Amino acid sequence: MRIRKRTIAAWGASALLAALALGLLFSCGAPPAGEGEFTLIADSLGEVPMHPDALKLDNLAFAFDGSMETRWTTVAHMEPGFFVELRFDRPREVAGLVLNAKPVPNDFPRGFVVEVSRDGSDWEEAAAGGPDATKKGVTTINFDHPREVRHVLVTLNKAAPYWWSIYELEVKYAE
Numbered sequence: 247m248r249i250r251k252r253t254i255a256a257w258g259a260s261a262l263l264a265a266l267a268l269g270l271l272f273s274c275g276a277p278p279a280g281e282g283e284f285t286l287i288a289d290s291l292g293e294v295p296m297h298p299d300a301l302k303l304d305n306l307a308f309a310f311d312g313s314m315e316t317r318w319t320t321v322a323h324m325e326p327g328f329f330v331e332l333r334f335d336r337p338r339e340v341a342g343l344v345l346n347a348k349p350v351p352n353d354f355p356r357g358f359v360v361e362v363s364r365d366g367s368d369w370e371e372a373a374a375g376g377p378d379a380t381k382k383g384v385t386t387i388n389f390d391h392p393r394e395v396r397h398v399l400v401t402l403n404k405a406a407p408y409w410w411s412i413y414e415l416e417v418k419y420a421e
């Protein structure tokens with residue numbers, strides 16, 4: 247089953263301005279870890295109830311700004327179907343991902359599926375996992391084998407009474 251994805255295009259301008267403003271506030275001078283490599287282009291937040299904190303935290307850039315002071319989060323309890331999608335600027339050989347939620351160690355995915363695509367239309371499953379993938383809030387995802395991809399989609403398949411948070415998202419390149 248393919249869940250419908252919300253792209254950043256619909257609300258990109260305001261989100262981008264908010265990201266820039268908050269980025270300036272929280273910047274510690276380090277360049278964004280994902281700059282020039284990948285962009286988080288979509289999340290599930292259009293499909294979850296809004297919370298007052300959402301305006302502060304519904305910010306994909308926080309997951310790869312190089313700072314463990316900032317996070318992206320769902321601001322809602324985890325539900326199956328919540329997702330984060332990455333897009334690379336060019337095809338990259340990817341072996342896995344690390345999702346770091348160490349400061350809020352309960353905010354990790356209890357169950358997830360990772361799908362990858364070269365073109366954004368044909369998708370293959372590259373990894374799946376449960377709570378064992380996480381140690382102290384750090385979720386390590388290893389693909390079944392390195393794959394040349396431009397899109398990576400992480401989707402939850404289990405609920406939990408915690409928000410899903412990513413302080414930093416690290417891509418494990420195979421090249």
Ligand SMILES: [Ca+2]
Pocket residue numbers: 307308309310311312313314315316317318412413414
């Ligand atoms: Ca961050």
